[in-house]
Amino acid sequence: MIEGLNPQQQAAVTLSSEHALVLAGAGSGKTRVLTTRMAWLIQTGQASPYSLLAVTFTNKAAREMLTRLSAMLPIHTRGLWVGTFHGLCNRLLRAHHRDAGLSQTFQILDSADQLSAIKRLLKNEGIDDEKYPPRDMQYFINGAKEQGERPDDMEAWDPHRRRQIDIYRLYQEQCEREGVVDFAELLLRAYELLVRNAPIREHYQRRFSHILVDEFQDTNALQYRWLTLLAGAGAPIFAVGDDDQSIYAFRGADVGNMKDFERNYARGRVIRLEQNYRSSGHILDCANALISNNEDRLGKNLWTDSGHGEPVRIIEQPSDQLEAQWIVDEIKAQIDDGSLRQEIAVLYRSNAQSRMVEHALFRAAIPYKVYGGLRFFERQEIKHALAYLRLLDNPHDDTSWLRVVNFPARGIGARTLEQLGDLAREHGISLFRAVPFVPGKGGGNLAAFVQRIQEMRFEAQSLSLPELIEHVLHHSGLLTHYLNDKEGADRIENLKELVNAAAMFAAEENMEGLPAGVAVQMPGVGAEPSDTEDDPFGLADSGLTVAAALSPLAAFLTHASLEAGENQAQAGQDAIQLMTVHAAKGLEFDTVFVTGLEEGLFPHENSILEQGGLEEERRLMYVAITRARKKLYVTLAQSRMLHGKTRYAMRSRFLDELPDAHVKWLSPKVRQRMPESGWHGDAYSRPSTNAIAPMAPRRASSGVTVGEQHFRIGTGVAHPRFGEGTVIGLSGSGQDAQAQIQFRDVGLKTLALGVAKLTILVA
DNA sequence: AATTCGAGGGTTTTT
């Protein structure tokens, strides 16, 4: 008997060693179950700590798991195989870099690095970036890799796709040449390594006795294959997830993995965690009712024994500005009642919505924190510093080279670099190696830069990691550059913070005092028993060899790429929390405001046309609702400033899916949401409808005549492609007139009346 | 080499 667990949690923790799926609803204690199971497996002697493989998506979740585990068991967490997909794959690839066909010090490209690598490639190859936009190519390449596809596996059904595949191939060749690996590549390479190399595959299949996966609904095709491959015939997979919280389809996550896993692996061994320990009854009932509108579910109903609590409050305001103001007034009142600021969150569908709320909070002098900005390791000055450090590790990293070769400016212009690039391509070598071939003054400046790098490389050998970074900041000229920049003060602070971060990192890795540029020999290979902290690969008696540990510098660079760090810690701790609904997943607050519940915004208009898009939006709303512990407010605005113009939208269909018994409208709620009859057109009914803002353009009441047709707000129309809809906004006149039309099936569209082929249904 | 101007694009995002 494990203390404090309910029967379902208990059952999940103590499941037999077979594949199983745990459907863990929001707030049902999923992380607790996962970590308790790990502890249980260890304590009952079914597994050694080092034979467990636990996978998460974020570093934060991995840390959380380790923290809880070490609180339950007196073990060191150092050599445990607990981490993110990317982190664990990185570990495999470093250990077996030779077998994976990589240099030991391969660098990891983050998304921004990858994008600039693609841009550079397109430029070098003279490819039209209008026809093949770098962003699209990045999406194409990552999408392919996440499906486990190499260029040769891909079918070219048309010339455009053929070219895309070519670009993918060229990109891959460039990465190989430069010794860099992007995020998707980490996974694919590790997967291919295991597929192709039987001794290594069998070794790890033998080694891992249990595999545990968190947030299973977020896995993509490749991650799923990776897991089942590693599990082999012996290791059971304990998959925990919630199909109702699957909100990352747009980046490759496939909920289908859950169904497939249930059918082919778990085979009915499914445990549902439905008791919710977070939210009060009315909130849960709203969440349940909403999500029950989705067809495609494994099925689950949350309940609580902690009482109904307060009803969900809904309020409609005339404009986004007033919406924000109302929220801030309510926040003020709650703070006066003793609520903590960090226990209040304002959630929105898209980042653009934060501005209005920020504005109102600022005016009210209430501290707030916006999540989702630039992260520490993504800042320009940090990226520059890291680029210098990477060059010390691998001077053939052209991405890093180009980033800093003329930053700070040292007289190396575009012309020289073009020349250098041509030479490098001609000889098939890196930019670094091509330097001696460049004639003239440009060649001189380049040579000086190379010498500077070489000097720093040499000096690195006798310095500790933080010392080295400090040294590089000085000798690269970065520090001087930002000192001379009148806007550079913050950047200098961040660079100092980088030195701190390195010191902390070195301390945690027990590397202080060691020279940063020299590899540390990993003890244990060949002598120790296989399940120890010193030999996390368990290779001692396997006959396999593992590469020596990375130098502290290389390890730090890896850390920097794999963990971009906190979102800026602005304001104090005690601040109102502002974030997108996506960013709020996994978090909880006493009070939550979910904003902008309007058709076209939430659900977002782009999602309506996508396959399964509406259901994903609904899951998003479900996530939003289930973030609240005690108080939940849902707000909407009749008009909203978007892309420079005011838009008018109808209230979100999701509001009509919340049961009356559990909500309380603080503003009048109108019966019908969808205009079934001509009530829209009646000017006198406007103040009482939810659909039309009182400040709709004046000309709207008189309407617009285009050709034979007269349009006014409320006019029912039909479009050959979009189907039936209602005019909810008008602007311009004559042939230039535009109408905003709310279509029944495809959402809000703005159409030019002179162009669109509309039929008037209801005048 | 630094600054300024204009075009384009704006859903969600971790590693």
Place this chain on the structure above:
DNA sequence: CCCTCGAATT
């Protein structure tokens, strides 16, 4: 409307 990126300008 507001931000980013690249090109044109001085």
